[in-house]
Amino acid sequence: MQFKHAPAAVSAVFDDPNIVSSAGLVPMLRLAQHAGLARLAQDRLSVPTDKGANAGAKVMALVAGMLAGADSIDDMNLLRHGGMGRLFHRTYAPSTLGSFLREFRFGHVRQLDAVASRVLGNLAVDTPLLQLRDGERVMVDLDDTIIEVHGYQKQGASFGYSGVRGLNALIATASTTSSAPVILAQRLRQGKTGSPKGAARIVGDALATLRRTGVAAGTRPLLRADSAFYGYATIGTAITAGADVSVTVRMDLAVKAAIATIPDDAWTMIEYTDSIRDETTGQLISKAEVAEVPFTAFRSRRKAERIEGRLVVRRIPDLSPRQVEQPTLFDTFRHHAFFTTTDLETMDTVAADKTHRGHAIIEQVHADLKAGPPAHLPSGVFTANSAWLVLAVIAFNLTRAAGIIADRSGRLARATTATIRRTLVHVPARLARSARRITLHLPEAWPWQNAFNRLFTITHAPPPAAIA
Template sequence: MVTTKQSRRKGGEGQLERLAIAFDDERAVANAGLVLASTLAERLGVEAIVDETVDLGGRAGAARPGRKLLTLVGSALIGGDSIDDANVLRCGETERVLCHRVMAPSTLGTFLRCFSFGHVRQLDRALETIIGRAWAAGAGPGRQPLTIDLDSTVVEVAGHGKQGASFGYTKRRGYHPLLATRADTGEVLHARMRKGSASSQRGAERFVRELVARVRRLNAADTLSVRADSGFWSNATIAALERHGVRYSIGVTQQAHVREAIGAIPEAHWQPLADYPPQGVAEIAEGTLRGRRLIVRRTRLVGAQAELFPDWRHHPFVTDRQEPLAEVELDHRRHAQIELAIRDLKEGSGLNHAPSGHFSANAAWLLVSCLAHNLLRWLARLGLELHGPIVAQTIRRRYLTLPGRITRSGRRRTLHLPARWPWRERFGHALAQLRAIPLLA
């Protein structure tokens, strides 16, 4: 005998089985929230900047680089991580919520493959101009001190025939780009693609010089600080920072002379670190390393685990900052938040892999991902008025990938969004805020 509860359950299953499906709505919009990102891109004049800066000559795919770049950026914003994913922007009337014409994936692939090293540098210069306009619109640091985090990451690939892709220190095949992010927002200020076998220090000095010059051109604050791990530790990099008047805190590898400097710190100088988990103990102290201020944090386990690992583990870095020991050490530890920006670049802006077999095409793809990543952060700051680090997946789920439908009445188009959407008020407020930005094109 079937109970009433079982009958309801079976009835529910039958309802879904009787649900017909038809892909025939020409007015549907797959990712209606892209109207926010497109409004911001339009206000910043992204398409015009790219058209004016990137000159691909007479190569196939060279025409109208701005709209092709924006098609790739729009695809990345909604989770696309391959060139073919841009097809989502062509379904229904999704193109109506964009500020540009959507290009076909075959055209986009041709566009990326026609890039050379020089063209990638042109696109990098366009990214700088776009950052400057976003900062002028209110997303910049103003005259506040600016802290920048440096790091590298591995962009994994599956194919063995991709130019420049190889195995590095992680034993994973891919590329090994350098990244510089703004500490308080996570936006990417500079990026440079490198082959997979490149060490962390390869090209670091030039990268730092280009970064500092860019930030100075953007009229950032006079007080500029850089944080990095031991992969960026070299005399050349530190000398470049000192020449440009940039404060720094950079991790150091524990070579013999570093271990000697740590051993020379008197035991009485070590002071406990208060904000450390109870499973261990941590202490900090400072000394000197070849005339520079050396700060060291040492940690070890307590309890039963201490029998397995009884020794202190040291984490040193050098700095030219003059603030109190505990303050500088705490700030240097915050360098780890760059991993959140890298996570969002990969999970939120399409950098989890490189789609092309051409090195320069993948270098351009890196900058596409950086622009998508930055647009999301500027959208959060200028439209949603969120301050501090954000999570790309959260912004995408709440404000970008909601469905919609466009209707026409006379000469007016209306984008209909789901009733009772939990974040509808903030969505409407963000759109109004972005439309209030003066056109900078």
């Protein structure tokens, strides 16, 4: 692409009051309104009146800014340009929104958690956020991540397990084989907090939110997590809430003793990194094998708290440099084991291992989320940043629902937040008013015109007629 005109023939003037840069906020905020975001925030948030007045409108403004790409309080000025005031009421100044967030206390953050849970439940009523095939179950993944921060005024910031100075965000997601993940629950914690702290509570919240969506009715969700969350509090909470678990275990003496009882002929090759299939025999040639053995978790606890299940073990050759130079007489292996309560009849050893490895999908959610609003936690006040994370999760789930509505069978249904923002939100428009109606004049030949039209039409459809 080359420039068409000489430099002197082009000028730039910021003088049009009828231009908006993010016309996609119109259907996005309609979607948020249908999900009850403003009403729920207004009814449930008890932020002090002097700063918390019109809490519903301020929450909507914060989420709108995040949908448009804001990752700091100053970026909320995105809502105050051109014709935005003709499209939306109460486009608050960034200073007003910042003062609102700084009034939050822990109880207010928990109230906002409840709002986020119910908004997701309402979104799931009309949008197939989680599609289940026959015999499939919802995967609930739990993991934490460090959000890097800068400056010395951030409450709770410290060096955690990653060696990065930041705050710790614990996230629980839900996904299926045919649906991209949505976030069920979230919690911001101090940077040096251990991974399992508070995990039991967030597991309970996540499974309660999943039940609210109605997606997993009649099935048992599967909670997947790494070894940091292998503890009775987390696993016991999941089982009590009606879920199965698939959690990596630490290689303690009990686990090693159980692995030692597996006979040599019980190992099965699996499709793993660099595995191939023999063209003649059709057998899989792989360096990884799996086997399982019955296992009782938490034997040191009282009998009622012991949990029966399966210990699924994956082994791969231990090819350290020393062994390559001087091979050992017997093969040695590295073992990776996880504990699961799934039924062998519905999920055999190979399927259980493959399903457990799918837990890595939550890393994609972490990357997607941290590339958006949490990229710069905006306040020095810890509870304000906690509220900011919850609002970012609401915006994340809204973009996921919008992508499905706009392009259910296409790539937008599983696209990242940045892609949905680029294609559906950052659509420039010129406003024209006639006969008390506003028309958005959008760019001709916009590549994602059909998807935008579908989202706009569905979110602006009249409510269903009341049945007498």
